[in-house]
Amino acid sequence: MINTINLTKEYNGQVVLNLPHLFINKGESFGLVGNNGAGKTTYFRLILDLIRATSGEVRINNEDVAHSENWKKITGSFLDENFLIDFLTPEEYFDFLAGVHHISKGDLENFYAEFETFFNGEVLGKRKYIRDLSKGNQQKVGIAAALLSKPEILVLDEPFNGLDPTTQIRLIKLLNQLKENSDITMLISSHDLNHITDVCERIVVLHEGKAIKDIRKSENTLKELEDYFAA
Amino acid sequence: MLKWFLRNEWREMKRASMWEQSLAIKIIVGILFFFLFLEFVVGSIFFSDKLTKIFPDDDPVEKFNSFVLYGFALGFLARFFMQKVPVLSLQPYLHLPVKKSSLVHFVLGKSLSSFFNFIPFIVFIPFIIFQLAPWYSAIEITAYVLSILFTVLSVNFLSILFKRSLSTNSWISGVFALLIIVLGVMDYYGFVSTGSFSTLIFTSVLNKPLVVLLPLAVLIIAYFANYRSLISKIYPEENRKAKKGAALTDIKYLKQFGMIGQLMQLEIKLFLRNKRPKSTLIFIPIFLLYGFFFYPQEVYRGMSGMLIFVGIFMTGPILMMYGQYVLSWESSYFDGILTNIDDFNRYFRAKYNLMAGTTFVAFLVTIPYVYYGTHILLINLACAIFNVGISPYIVLFLSSNNKKRLDLSQGQAFNYQGVSGTQFILSIPIFLTPMLIYLPFWAFGNPMAGIIAIGVTGLAGIGFNKVLMNLVVQRFERRRYIIAEGFRKKF
Numbered sequence: 047m048i049n050t051i052n053l054t055k056e057y058n059g060q061v062v063l064n065l066p067h068l069f070i071n072k073g074e075s076f077g078l079v080g081n082n083g084a085g086k087t088t089y090f091r092l093i094l095d096l097i098r099a100t101s102g103e104v105r106i107n108n109e110d111v112a113h114s115e116n117w118k119k120i121t122g123s124f125l126d127e128n129f130l131i132d133f134l135t136p137e138e139y140f141d142f143l144a145g146v147h148h149i150s151k152g153d154l155e156n157f158y159a160e161f162e163t164f165f166n167g168e169v170l171g172k173r174k175y176i177r178d179l180s181k182g183n184q185q186k187v188g189i190a191a192a193l194l195s196k197p198e199i200l201v202l203d204e205p206f207n208g209l210d211p212t213t214q215i216r217l218i219k220l221l222n223q224l225k226e227n228s229d230i231t232m233l234i235s236s237h238d239l240n241h242i243t244d245v246c247e248r249i250v251v252l253h254e255g256k257a258i259k260d261i262r263k264s265e266n267t268l269k270e271l272e273d274y275f276a277a
Numbered sequence: 278m279l280k281w282f283l284r285n286e287w288r289e290m291k292r293a294s295m296w297e298q299s300l301a302i303k304i305i306v307g308i309l310f311f312f313l314f315l316e317f318v319v320g321s322i323f324f325s326d327k328l329t330k331i332f333p334d335d336d337p338v339e340k341f342n343s344f345v346l347y348g349f350a351l352g353f354l355a356r357f358f359m360q361k362v363p364v365l366s367l368q369p370y371l372h373l374p375v376k377k378s379s380l381v382h383f384v385l386g387k388s389l390s391s392f393f394n395f396i397p398f399i400v401f402i403p404f405i406i407f408q409l410a411p412w413y414s415a416i417e418i419t420a421y422v423l424s425i426l427f428t429v430l431s432v433n434f435l436s437i438l439f440k441r442s443l444s445t446n447s448w449i450s451g452v453f454a455l456l457i458i459v460l461g462v463m464d465y466y467g468f469v470s471t472g473s474f475s476t477l478i479f480t481s482v483l484n485k486p487l488v489v490l491l492p493l494a495v496l497i498i499a500y501f502a503n504y505r506s507l508i509s510k511i512y513p514e515e516n517r518k519a520k521k522g523a524a525l526t527d528i529k530y531l532k533q534f535g536m537i538g539q540l541m542q543l544e545i546k547l548f549l550r551n552k553r554p555k556s557t558l559i560f561i562p563i564f565l566l567y568g569f570f571f572y573p574q575e576v577y578r579g580m581s582g583m584l585i586f587v588g589i590f591m592t593g594p595i596l597m598m599y600g601q602y603v604l605s606w607e608s609s610y611f612d613g614i615l616t617n618i619d620d621f622n623r624y625f626r627a628k629y630n631l632m633a634g635t636t637f638v639a640f641l642v643t644i645p646y647v648y649y650g651t652h653i654l655l656i657n658l659a660c661a662i663f664n665v666g667i668s669p670y671i672v673l674f675l676s677s678n679n680k681k682r683l684d685l686s687q688g689q690a691f692n693y694q695g696v697s698g699t700q701f702i703l704s705i706p707i708f709l710t711p712m713l714i715y716l717p718f719w720a721f722g723n724p725m726a727g728i729i730a731i732g733v734t735g736l737a738g739i740g741f742n743k744v745l746m747n748l749v750v751q752r753f754e755r756r757r758y759i760i761a762e763g764f765r766k767k768f
Contacts, residue, residue, distance in 0.1 A: 115619040129613035145539035
């Protein structure tokens with residue numbers, strides 16, 4: 047589904063990402079871990095065509111993302127606050143996205159119902175602009191917005207950051223349900239090894255732009271990751 | 278401790294985003310301020326020197342003094358709009374072992390460095406040299422200078438107090454401006470004489486130097502009123518304006534136009550809900566009233582070239598003010614736009630509709646100028662068609678040059694954050710193109726044909742809108758990574 051071919055990204059001559067070959071299958075839950083500066087966000091931005099690759103390409107459904115817009119219809123993403131239109135209320139923001147993605151009013155109502163627990167009564171109907179919400183609630187809006195269009199591919203950069211414990215647990219549950227009930231392909235990065243092993247079936251460790259580990263999840267995975275990062 | 282305060286203030290000033298501009302912008306802004314300064318200096322020297330000639334019937338000192346209070350009132354108004362209230366900058370110091378009272382004194386002292394406190398002296402120094410020095414004694418002049426100084430400082434502290442306690446409701450400043458105008462008019466017709474009150478105060482300082490104690494008393498009261506108000510509300514949360522519930526305005530009409538309608542609605546909300554774009558809206562009346570500066574004067578009415586300039590200007594207020602920051606307005610959520618919008622033709626069409634629509638409305642508003650002649654209506658019509666057919670595409674084409682993040686929460690006046698060469702360049706083709714179209718016809722003695730040609734060019738632009746839009750989108754597609762990367766950089 048997502049094919050990364052000879053992908054590199056350089057800033058001022060310094061290689062920050064170098065992925066010769068990485069293939070993510072349809073329905074896979076793909077986790078990305080690594081220390082700061084390992085290239086996680088860079089990789090996600092390249093997948094979403096937000097920065098230009100120095101060489102190589104990312105293909106979604108065999109189409110180069112840099113030369114096609116089709117992937118946008120099937121991809122939901124939230125990387126950071128640069129995705130949020132902060133002078134709208136959450137409802138207006140979802141309404142805007144629904145308009146852009148041609149989602150009917152009924153489906154939007156269903157979406158609100160589905161995310162009611164996730165929002166925990168702190169997001170909807172508050173008559174507050176997104177910029178006036180707390181960081182955690184902004185994060186909730188962004189994650190929900192990524193899922194609004196029922197995407198085939200979901201890209202989330204450190205989604206657990208800034209969420210309260212209850213919401214973290216709810217998010218894990220939500221993602222696992224999605225995995226079971228649909229054929230969604232998930233790409234999630236995190237600094238928290240527990241979370242990532244809770245959600246993802248395949249985990250790649252990035253270090254200085256290179257994929258040094260590519261693990262199918264088993265009982266030992268968490269231990270293996272902990273040992274790696276402790277060393 | 279004071280040393281540290283001053284050092285941090287100095288660093289803050291030196292590292293302000295305003296300075297992180299390209300050299301060209303610094304030079305242009307520098308020249309702009311230099312000329313403003315020069316105009317003040319030359320103007321005040323000229324005025325002081327020629328005072329006796331301008332008002333031959335009056336005593337020059339008394340006449341000058343009659344304007345002083347008005348001057349301070351205007352200064353008060355200008356401060357209300359532009360001077361920052363330096364309260365929130367205290368936050369990083371609140372948890373340190375420093376007395377709160379010295380923090381407050383420091384904040385108040387800091388406000389003295391505002392450039393509004395220096396402007397009056399540019400005006401007064403020439404007056405003192407030309408009109409006072411030859412006639413009055415050193416003591417009398419010292420008393421006068423001190424009373425002016427105390428008044429300037431009083432205005433400084435009063436405006437801070439006023440601004441803090443009345444929040445930043447702009448209608449209050451409108452009321453205040455109106456009050457000044459009303460007082461001025463009443464003065465002119467001799468109902469109430471603020472002027473002679475002003476003369477009374479400042480002339481009596483010259484005759485009885487002890488009167489200087491009066492402005493000094495006002496200053497002391499203003500300072501301590503400020504001090505008390507600040508110390509009682511030293512926590513940042515007490516100084517924040519109470520957040521109103523979000524205004525939930527939806528323009529239902531636009532919703533039926535699908536994605537384009539959604540995008541137009543988004544831009545309208547962007548304008549109404551953020552300080553920076555909102556503060557540009559104040560300039561719209563200035564654009565529309567521009568005609569009154571030119572049309573009444575016989576000299577300009579004959580110059581069609583000048584009238585074309587005025588026409589382009591008046592029929593395109595939104596076009597130009599919104600246009601100069603197209604894309605930059607959206608810099609804080611541009612990644613979201615890039616990942617969600619799969620059709621940039623429609624994305625730019627929404628922006629085009631806004632510019633073309635507002636041009637049409639602006640044209641309707643300028644119709645009454647027909648009072649000054651039917652040819653003015655004709656010129657404005659041609660300019661409006663041009664501003665619908667061609668100018669928006671120029672704006673959109675050049676918008677791909679914008680790659681600076683814009684902080685929407687700051688006001689527009691004297692705000693150079695996010696400014697780059699693009700904004701200066703933008704207006705050139707918009708004004709120059711119609712002139713160039715007009716020029717050959719004018720040279721061959723048929724200006725009317727030139728005006729029609731401007732309109733026809735606009736119509737051609739409407740006819741070839743798809744081609745023009747494709748040019749815009751192609752350029753954007755080529756430059757989108759550069760734009761997005763620039764927008765991600767925080768100030």
